[in-house]
Amino acid sequence: xxxxxxxxxxxVIFGRDTHKNIGELIAGYGFKKILxxxxxxxxxESGLLDQVEDSLKSHGIEYVLLGGVRPNPGLGLALEGINxxxxxxxxxxxxxxxxxxxxxxxxxxxxxxxxxxxxxxYFMKKAVPDKALPHGNILTLSASGSETSLSCVITKEEEGLxxxxxxxxxxxxxxxLNPELTFTVNKxxxxxxxxxIMMHTLERYLGGPTKxxxxxxRIAEGLLTSVMEAGEKADKNPEDYEARATLMxxxxxxxxxxxGLGRDYLMQVHQLEHELSGLYPDIAHGAGLSALFCSWxxxxxxxxxxxxxxxxxxxxxxxxxxxxxxxxxxxxxxxLEEYFKSLDMPVSLRELNSGITQEDFLLMADKxxxxxxxxxxxxxxxxxxDMIEIYRMAY
Amino acid sequence: xxxxxxxxxxxVIFGRDTHKNIGELIAGYGFKKILxxxxxxxxxESGLLDQVEDSLKSHGIEYVLLGGVRPNPGLGLALEGINxxxxxxxxxxxxxxxxxxxxxxxxxxxxxxxxxxxxxxYFMKKAVPDKALPHGNILTLSASGSETSLSCVITKEEEGLxxxxxxxxxxxxxxxLNPELTFTVNKxxxxxxxxxIMMHTLERYLGGPTKxxxxxxRIAEGLLTSVMEAGEKADKNPEDYEARATLMxxxxxxxxxxxGLGRDYLMQVHQLEHELSGLYPDIAHGAGLSALFCSWxxxxxxxxxxxxxxxxxxxxxxxxxxxxxxxxxxxxxxxLEEYFKSLDMPVSLRELNSGITQEDFLLMADKxxxxxxxxxxxxxxxxxxDMIEIYRMAY
Numbered sequence: 001x002x003x004x005x006x007x008x009x010x011x012v013i014f015g016r017d018t019h020k021n022i023g024e025l026i027a028g029y030g031f032k033k034i035l036x037x038x039x040x041x042x043x044x045e046s047g048l049l050d051q052v053e054d055s056l057k058s059h060g061i062e063y064v065l066l067g068g069v070r071p072n073p074g075l076g077l078a079l080e081g082i083n084x085x086x087x088x089x090x091x092x093x094x095x096x097x098x099x100x101x102x103x104x105x106x107x108x109x110x111x112x113x114x115x116x117x118x119x120x121x122y123f124m125k126k127a128v129p130d131k132a133l134p135h136g137n138i139l140t141l142s143a144s145g146s147e148t149s150l151s152c153v154i155t156k157e158e159e160g161l162x163x164x165x166x167x168x169x170x171x172x173x174x175x176x177l178n179p180e181l182t183f184t185v186n187k188x189x190x191x192x193x194x195x196x197i198m199m200h201t202l203e204r205y206l207g208g209p210t211k212x213x214x215x216x217x218r219i220a221e222g223l224l225t226s227v228m229e230a231g232e233k234a235d236k237n238p239e240d241y242e243a244r245a246t247l248m249x250x251x252x253x254x255x256x257x258x259x260g261l262g263r264d265y266l267m268q269v270h271q272l273e274h275e276l277s278g279l280y281p282d283i284a285h286g287a288g289l290s291a292l293f294c295s296w297x298x299x300x301x302x303x304x305x306x307x308x309x310x311x312x313x314x315x316x317x318x319x320x321x322x323x324x325x326x327x328x329x330x331x332x333x334x335x336l337e338e339y340f341k342s343l344d345m346p347v348s349l350r351e352l353n354s355g356i357t358q359e360d361f362l363l364m365a366d367k368x369x370x371x372x373x374x375x376x377x378x379x380x381x382x383x384x385x386d387m388i389e390i391y392r393m394a395y
Numbered sequence: 396x397x398x399x400x401x402x403x404x405x406x407v408i409f410g411r412d413t414h415k416n417i418g419e420l421i422a423g424y425g426f427k428k429i430l431x432x433x434x435x436x437x438x439x440e441s442g443l444l445d446q447v448e449d450s451l452k453s454h455g456i457e458y459v460l461l462g463g464v465r466p467n468p469g470l471g472l473a474l475e476g477i478n479x480x481x482x483x484x485x486x487x488x489x490x491x492x493x494x495x496x497x498x499x500x501x502x503x504x505x506x507x508x509x510x511x512x513x514x515x516x517y518f519m520k521k522a523v524p525d526k527a528l529p530h531g532n533i534l535t536l537s538a539s540g541s542e543t544s545l546s547c548v549i550t551k552e553e554e555g556l557x558x559x560x561x562x563x564x565x566x567x568x569x570x571x572l573n574p575e576l577t578f579t580v581n582k583x584x585x586x587x588x589x590x591x592i593m594m595h596t597l598e599r600y601l602g603g604p605t606k607x608x609x610x611x612x613r614i615a616e617g618l619l620t621s622v623m624e625a626g627e628k629a630d631k632n633p634e635d636y637e638a639r640a641t642l643m644x645x646x647x648x649x650x651x652x653x654x655g656l657g658r659d660y661l662m663q664v665h666q667l668e669h670e671l672s673g674l675y676p677d678i679a680h681g682a683g684l685s686a687l688f689c690s691w692x693x694x695x696x697x698x699x700x701x702x703x704x705x706x707x708x709x710x711x712x713x714x715x716x717x718x719x720x721x722x723x724x725x726x727x728x729x730x731l732e733e734y735f736k737s738l739d740m741p742v743s744l745r746e747l748n749s750g751i752t753q754e755d756f757l758l759m760a761d762k763x764x765x766x767x768x769x770x771x772x773x774x775x776x777x778x779x780x781d782m783i784e785i786y787r788m789a790y
Contacts, residue, residue: 001640003410008403014657015398212637214624215645218617226610242607245396249656250610261644262409 001212001262008256010148011174014249016241018178019138022052022094023059025174029134031092033062035085037105039069039097043140046184052096052138064088069097072281073104074157075120082111082119085133092173095137099144099153102137106152106170109133123154123163132169138176141185142247143193143286145200145255147175155278161367162278175252179244187235191343192286193247194231198224199269199289200254206297206307207265209379220259221314223250228315228339235343268376269296272387275364280354290345291352294337295394300380301329307379308332349395361391396607396657403651405543406569409644411636413573414533417447417489418454420569424529426487428457430480432500434464434492438535441579447491447533459483464492467676468499469552470515477506477514480528487568490532494539494548497532501547501565504528518549518558527564533571536580537642538588538681540595540650542570550673556762557673570647574639582630586738587681588642589626593619594664594684595649601692601702602660604774615654616709618645623710623734630738663771664691667782670759675749685740686747689732690789695775696724702774703727744790756786 013025026034036052043049049065056063066081085093085108095105109132111119121127139147146152150171153164185193205220227250233243253259273288301308305325312318312332321328337347349356365387369375372384380386408420421429431447438444444460451458461476480488480503490500504527506514516522534542541547545566548559580588600615622645628638648654668683696703700720707713707727716723732742744751760782764770767779775781 001410001637003413005406005408007406011400011402013400015396018398212640214637215618215621215641215648218621219614222613222617223610226613229609242396242609245607245657246610253610262640 002210002264004261006257006261007168008148008171010172012148012177012252013174014177016178016180019048019176019181020051020055022138022176023055023057023061025176026056026061026092026094026136027059029092029173031061031134033088033090034092034094035064035066035081035088035090037069037081037093037095037097037101037108038065038067039101040067042184043096048096048138048140048181052094064090069101069104071100071284072155072162072277073100073107074155075107076157078104078107078111078119078154081108085112086115090133093133093135095135096140098139098141099146102139102144102146102172103152103154105135105137106132106146107154109135110152110167110169120156122167123156123165125165129167129169134173136172136174136176138178138181139248140181141189141193142182142244142251143196145197145251147172147177148252149255150257151255153274155281160278160281162274164274177248177252179241179248182244182248183239185238187238187344189284190231190234190238191345192284193251194227194234194343195286195290195340195345197227197247197251197254199293201259202293203267203269204260204263204265205311206304207260207267207378208263209304210263213262216259216261216263217310221311223254223259224315226250227254231343264377266377268378268382269293271368271376272296272364272390275368276349276356278367279360279364280352280356283352283354287346287352290340290347291349292390292394294333294340294347296390297333297336298330299386299390299393300378301333302326304379305329349391358392358395361388364391397605397659399656401652401656402563403543403566405567407543407572407647408569409572411573411575414443414571414576415446415450417533417571418450418452418456420571421451421456421487421489421531422454424487424568426456426529428483428485429487429489430459430461430476430483430485432464432476432488432490432492432496432503433460433462434496435462437579438491441576443533443535443576444491447489459485464496464499466495466679467550467557467672468495468502469550470502471552473499473502473506473514473549476503480507481510485528488528488530490530491535493534493536494541497534497539497541497567498547498549500530500532501527501541502549504530505547505562505564515551517562518551518560520560524562524564529568531567531569531571533573533576534643535576536584536588537577537639537646538591540592540646542567542572543647544650545652546650548669550676555673555676557669559669572643572647574636574643577639577643578634580633582633582739584679585629585633586626586740587679588646589622589629589738590681590685590735590740592622592642592646592649594688596654597688598662598664599655599658599660600706601699602655602662602773603658604699605658608657611654611656611658612705616706618649618654619710621645622649626738659772661772663773663777664688666763666771667691667759667785670763671744671751673762674755674759675747675751678747678749682741682747685735685742686744687785687789689728689735689742691785692728692731693725694781694785694788695773696728697721699774700724744786753787753790756783759786
């Protein structure tokens with residue numbers, strides 16, 4: 001087990017009706033003027049935005065609305081938001097939406113208090129934010145875990161570059177998690193969310209050669225087992241509160257750090273997928289992940305067959321083949337692929353219907369490897385040629 | 396699943412050598428004068444206190460030492476510490492030790508900033524602390540989970556009353572967790588710690604009738620499985636770093652709230668045990684728990700056989716008897732009892748060798764039930780007569 005630091009100061013407020021007290025909650029922190037960030041029309045249509053506005057008004061909190069965040073959120077809107085926050089002397093940013101809205105809010109929060117830094121520099125690892133405007137969220141989509149995580153992923157539209165970075169400034173002050181707000185998430189987005197949640201834990205679990213993390217392993221395996229069950233239930237019955245609750249809480253735990261404590265990992269499949277949805281912004285992140293993951297797993301599993309076998313036995317209920325652990329490892333990956341299919345999630349790039357061609361593989365591998373200058377560490381270190389091969393296998 | 400709030404702002408710094416940077420860590424928060432609280436001679440003999448003092452000195456941090464905390468820490472020393480902190484204008488309390496030392500520090504932290512309240516009133520639920528001096532710890536014993544928890548348990552010596560209460564003021568600013576510092580913990584104390592860690596999760600898992608917490612269940616089951624394995628390894632080889640690391644991290648997670656999220660519970664066995672070690676302060680808390688738990692479990696399991704059967708199947712690898720779940724439930728309890736015995740932990744009150752008599756049962760049940768006026772909620776609500784019966788079964 002490696003040494004680690006872990007601190008999740010975000011106050012989680014979980015359960016039915018919890019969003020209705022948002023005005024009181026924010027007033028309790030003493031904020032008087034806030035910006036409310038949201039995405040498209042769904043929070044308007046559902047009446048959620050009205051409820052939020054009513055609650056803010058009844059607690060005397062002034063607010064400015066900024067909508068329009070799209071999936072794979074862009075730098076452009078965040079820059080606009082930063083200017084707006086400065087102009088309006090905003091004290092706090094409330095994100096109402098999914099991971100894209102929250103990430104846009106995080107990017108803004110970093111930017112507002114650091115006027116001398118180009119916010120994109122943070123994503124290019126040229127600078128580190130040392131302070132940020134406080135921010136919190138009302139979550140409407142179980143997937144990214146951004147509601148409690150250190151992460152923030154933004155796309156620079158004109159270059160098709162999707163990049164993320166971690167920072168303690170990204171931990172929200174609070175996260176209001178009401179599973180009922182996800183009842184209206186459609187089948188495809190529910191599937192994407194289930195995949196994304198699983199990936200955040202799987203990539204930690206399979207991301208590196210660290211040994212001796214039995215407690216972290218057991219927590220990860222328990223989370224995966226619960227999420228698969230809940231994903232299936234929510235797929236069949238979108239208003240199953242308990243299934244939605246499991247997905248929502250698992251979404252937070254899966255990316256807050258807990259399921260990788262003491263382990264080395266670099267999220268290789270996330271890196272490969274960022275190139276994909278960076279180039280084709282219409283590809284949903286979860287769909288890109290499910291299209292790539294099993295090919296990646298088959299490519300690397302021979303380097304750590306016992307690790308993949310452990311997953312197969314403990315999460316996918318496979319019998320251990322003691323004479324041939326690779327066989328068990330591969331069977332586990334097959335079961336995972338079947339699970340993705342059962343949710344109608346793509347398991348190949350072709351199924352994404354995005355117009356992706358084999359020529360794109362070179363471009364994406366070039367970007368991901370900085371033209372061959374960078375490799376991705378892991379149980380199998382991936383260079384440019386490995387990346388091309390995985391994209392090809394996934395096609 | 397019930398609604399819940401969850402927030403663990405404590406910064407966990409985990410791993411080898413981490414305690415050596417304590418001066419730098421505290422200086423980073425800007426504290427200039429602190430009190431260092433510790434227990435008996437072990438932190439002196441091991442050289443740990445010297446290391447702490449050297450590190451504080453080299454970062455220009457003034458400090459006052461206050462040793463002498465005993466197991467089942469008393470109110471008397473805490474009151475003395477409160478006066479000392481006020482007199483010396485202490486800004487921060489550093490606890491170096493196990494749960495007793497940390498709890499004593501928490502009691503002091505509450506007291507220092509609330510001069511108009513008798514600190515014992517908090518434990519008697521007559522008042523609630525709204526602020527406290529910041530405090531942190533270097534942990535030397537994996538057991539209580541106090542290093543990150545909301546809990547604080549103190550004994551009022553002259554009345555033999557051991558009482559605890561939860562408060563956000565009890566969350567430490569940081570917890571320095573170096574498993575190497577527990578290499579010297581002896582066999583008996585290691586066993587006590589293993590039991591205590593298991594109980595914090597088991598009492599949440601079995602503490603109430605809540606349904607539909609599959610993720611919390613899986614995390615709890617994973618923690619129990621890992622702890623049992625690590626407890627066995629540490630019992631055989633006290634310097635097994637990985638086993639000590641699992642116990643230490645499990646100790647924190649087991650009582651920080653995570654393993655009971657969304658569930659109703661009241662820790663009945665802890666309540667019954669507090670009367671025991673309140674009356675006989677020489678009884679180690681973990682030994683008291685292992686002496687009582689299986690009798691309690693056999694007494695209440697018929698009210699929730701499927702819950703106990705789930706534990707037996709998932710944690711103790713028992714086959715499910717679908718025609719007779721109570722049989723499976725009881726087999727799981729038998730396996731737990733065997734596990735305690737394998738660590739040489741007591742499974743009856745008689746083995747505690749404390750001079751406890753059957754007459755004490757009435758006294759303890761009177762105290763625990765406030766002379767029959769109070770019951771303990773749970774899957775089986777316990778009144779005074781139930782308590783007497785459980786003490787009797789455990790004898």
